[in-house]
Each structure stands twice: as C-alpha cells, then as structure tokens.
Amino acid sequence: MSEYLKPLPVIQSFSQPFWDAAKDGKLLVQKCNSCGSSIFFPRDRCPECWSEDLGWIEASGKGEIYAFSVTYEGVEKAFKEDLPIVLAWIDLPEGIRMQTNIIDCNPDDVSIGMAVEVTFKKATDDINLPYFKPVSG
Numbered sequence: 001m002s003e004y005l006k007p008l009p010v011i012q013s014f015s016q017p018f019w020d021a022a023k024d025g026k027l028l029v030q031k032c033n034s035c036g037s038s039i040f041f042p043r044d045r046c047p048e049c050w051s052e053d054l055g056w057i058e059a060s061g062k063g064e065i066y067a068f069s070v071t072y073e074g075v076e077k078a079f080k081e082d083l084p085i086v087l088a089w090i091d092l093p094e095g096i097r098m099q100t101n102i103i104d105c106n107p108d109d110v111s112i113g114m115a116v117e118v119t120f121k122k123a124t125d126d127i128n129l130p131y132f133k134p135v136s137g
C-alpha cells in the first residue's frame with residue numbers, strides 16, 4: 001500500500017473509542033447520558049447540556065443524503081486521484097448529520113434523499129476512515 005498523504009484525524013482520549021470501532025468496521029455515535037442528545041463529531045462534553053457524562057451507541061451504518069456537491073478540479077495534490085469528489089451531509093437515523101464523502105459510485109447518480117451506507121477505507125495501520133456509498137441492491 002502506498003503512503004497515505006492526506007490529512008489524518010488527531011485522535012484524542014475522548015475520540016479514541018470512535019476510531020477503535022472504525023478499525024473494526026463499526027460506526028459509533030456519541031450519546032449524552034444526561035440529556036440523551038446524539039453527538040457528532042466526538043467531543044469531551046455535550047454541546048446541548050455541557051455534561052461530561054457521555055457514552056456511545058453503535059450506529060446502523062445507514063443514512064440518507066441531506067445535501068451534496070461534486071468537485072471536479074481545484075483540490076490539493078493529494079486529493080487529485082479521488083476526483084471527482086462527492087462531499088455530502090448525511091442524516092443518520094441515530095439523530096446526527098455527518099459530513100462525509102460518497103464513494104464507489106458515479107457522481108451523476110448521487111441525489112438528495114438517496115439511501116447510503118457506511119464503508120471504511122484503511123488510511124494507516126491505526127486509522128480506518130468512514131465514507132458512505134449507495135445502498136446496494
């Protein structure tokens with residue numbers, strides 16, 4: 001495998017469970033044990049009630065495209081191999097909206113409301129990055 005040259009997440013103590021699960025192909029969503037809010041991206045306290053009593057739930061991995069755009073050119077060198085790039089906001093049934101890339105499809109086939117599912121790509125030995133792709137079948 002060639003060296004991964006794109007930016008990588010900075011893993012912190014409160015986001016470590018998210019990245020550990022990603023290595024196992026699981027998508028976790030943070031949940032506040034005080035007010036019940038779903039939280040994404042991972043944080044050290046709830047953005048709704050400021051509680052530090054946070055837990056995790058495993059997401060279904062399913063989602064729906066809320067909005068998207070397609071980039072055909074004008075990206076950093078390391079991303080050129082990925083063009084065209086579909087950047088999207090995905091609504092998850094767990095109650096969060098997540099920014100991600102839609103992969104493994106023709107960008108012309110992407111539409112708002114499209115059903116998508118999570119897929120992971122290995123970036124380094126320690127990091128699997130979550131992406132989404134159209135639900136097959």
Ligand SMILES: [Zn+2]
Nearest residue numbers: 032035046049
């Ligand atoms: Zn809360």
